[in-house]
Amino acid sequence: MKDIAPSPDQSSGIRAKVQAFGGFLTNMVLPNIGAFIAWGILTALFIPTGWIPNESLANIVGPAINYLLPLLLAYTGGKMVGGKRGAVMGAVGTFGLIVGADIPMFLGAMIVGPLGGWIIKKFDKAIHGKVPAGFEMIVNNFSLGILGFLLMISSYLFTGPAIEFANNLVKGGIQVLIDTGMLPLLSLINEPAKVLFLNNAIDQGIYYPLGMQRAAEVGKSIYFTVASNPGPGLGLLLAYTFFGSKTSKRTAPGAIIIHFFGGIHELYFPYVLMNPITIIGMIGGAMSGIATFQLFNVGLVAGPSPGSIFAYLALTPKGNFLGIIAGVLVATVVSFIITSFTLKAIGAEKEEDDKESFEQAAEKSKSMKEEGKKVLNSRGGSSTIAAENISKIAFACDAGAGSSALGATTFRKKLKKNNIEGIEVEHYNIEDVPEDADVIVVHKNLADRARRSHQNKRIVTIENFIGDPNLESLLAELK
Known part of the structure; x- marks a missing residue:
């Protein structure tokens, strides 16, 4: 019988598409995070259960979540696809959703906004x-007005009810997990998805929209904590700090600071991928954290982006600090214990092999300093460019504001330290890397997606944003 299972290339392509979808959602949400935080602060302060209840100022809460935030998402999504005209088209179409629905239309805005941009873009191209x-x-003017009118009416009559039905279906399913105490089971999906860089699709597409609805009702939501808890990652990195190989012991402490305080969770992904069995510790830590949040009946007032402990504390409503801190600590301890036993079970021989592989990679990095113009291609190949012709290096990640920002800042400092001038180093999301970039640096799990968007660019893949051999090799080449 013919094998119908997807090939590795097909699976990789599917993952890249899902990552791209998550990245698109993130790029729609990220510019508006400040508005979401402003709403969260407003809610935490002035609702009846807030820090300083104020009936008059609390009147802003409802209109902000029902109108302001969805329209901002729709405007941004429409602009991403169809420019300024797309932004207006997306906002107009989304207004029909808002008026015709009984729930905040975040998910609808993330659909109709880009759809409006796409419609006006296609129309402009046709004429x-x-x-x-x-x-x-x-x-x-009239094309935008007429098409916007049609999209607004169709959104009110058809799209809105369909999205509301789907939203209630998902919300009902998760509510069943909450009512039966099985919400921690979501970690079986969340944690593996996160290390495959699918975390943005999960957070921005599911948990955050549901969380905003719940927060509008009761002033907080546990949905914001389901996939963003920094505790499991902290426990994993602490375990590597004490029981990892020589290289992981050296790099993990720095990763802890950036992950836990900076909120860039991508820093711990390579440590899981290095020993995939450690995902068990991540799942255990995440489950225990969710269970603790449930036990204390706590939540956050808005999505913590980035997922820093500072963001967690800043978005914790009155009376929830003990439960939130307990959930983070329990997740850390459980993840640390499980991962520590896992690393010990791997055995000294395996750890020594890891050490040797790291040392070999470091030696290779040093040798490349003598090779001058040697081309650094990622697997599958990409265009080549001589070192003296490199004037711009782009660090790219899913959102363009987390791990890529860290990588760009660190590499820029290394160039300065080595007196290498005339090279611009910036960070972007993958799809928005400019055409004048000579080299694109991405995590290896995002390489397929990078190649889809930039087929003629030289791509350097890395596994770790701190001390990665390929980054050291690139630096040596530039010297």
């Missing part, structure tokens, strides 16, 4: 060069 001179303004 390009066909509008008589002098009629451009009237065509532009």
Whole structure:
């Protein structure tokens, strides 16, 4: 019988597409995180159960979550696809959703906003060069008005009810898990998905929209903590600090600071991928954290982005600090204990092999300093460029503001320390890397997605943003 299982390349392609979808959602949400935090602070302070209840100021809470935040998402999503006209089109279409729904339309905004941008973009392309001179303004205005009207009406009558039905279905399913005490089981999905860089698709697409709805009702939501708890990652990195190989012991402490305090969770992903069995500790830590949050009946007022302990504490409502801190600590301890036993079970021989592989990679990095113009290609190959012609290096990640920002800052300092001038180093999300970038640096799990968006660019893949051999090799080449 013919084998119908997906090939590794097919699986990789599917994962890259899901990552791209999550990245698109993140790019829609990220510019508006400040508005979500502003709403969270407003809620934490002025609702009846807040720090300083104020009936008058609390009147802002409802309109902000029902109108302001969805329209900001729709405007941003429409602009990403169709420019300024797409932004207006997306906002107009989403208004129909808002008026026709009984729930905050975050998910709907993330669908109709980009859809509006796509519609107006296709229309503009179809009529390009066909509008008589002098009629451009009237065509532009009326086309946007008519198409926006049609999208707004269809959103009110059809799209809104369909999204509300799907939203209630998902919400009902998760509520069943809450009612039966089985919510921690979501960690079986969340933790493996996170280390495959699918965390943004989960958070921005599911938990955050549901969390905002719940927070609007009761002033907090546990949904914000389901996948963002920094405790499991902290426990994993502490275990590597004490029981890892020589290299992981050296790098893990630095990763702890950036992960736990900076909120960049991508820093611990390579440590899981180094020994995939450690995912057991991550799942155990995440489950215990969720169970603790449930036990104390706590939640956050908005999505903690980035997932830093500072963001957690800043978005913790009155009366919830003990439970939130307990949930983070319990997750840390459980993850640490399980991962520590796992690393010991791997055995000294395995750890020694890891040490040797790290040392070999470091030696290779040093030798490349003598090779001058040697080309650093990622697997599968990409375009080549001589070292003296490199003027711009782009660090890229899913959102363009987490691990890529860390990598760019660190590499920029290394260039300065080595007196290498004339090279611009910036960070972007993968799809927005500019055409003038000569080299793109990405985590190896995002390489397929990077190649899809930038087929003619030289791509350098890394496993760790701190002391990665390929980054050291790139630095040696630039010297």
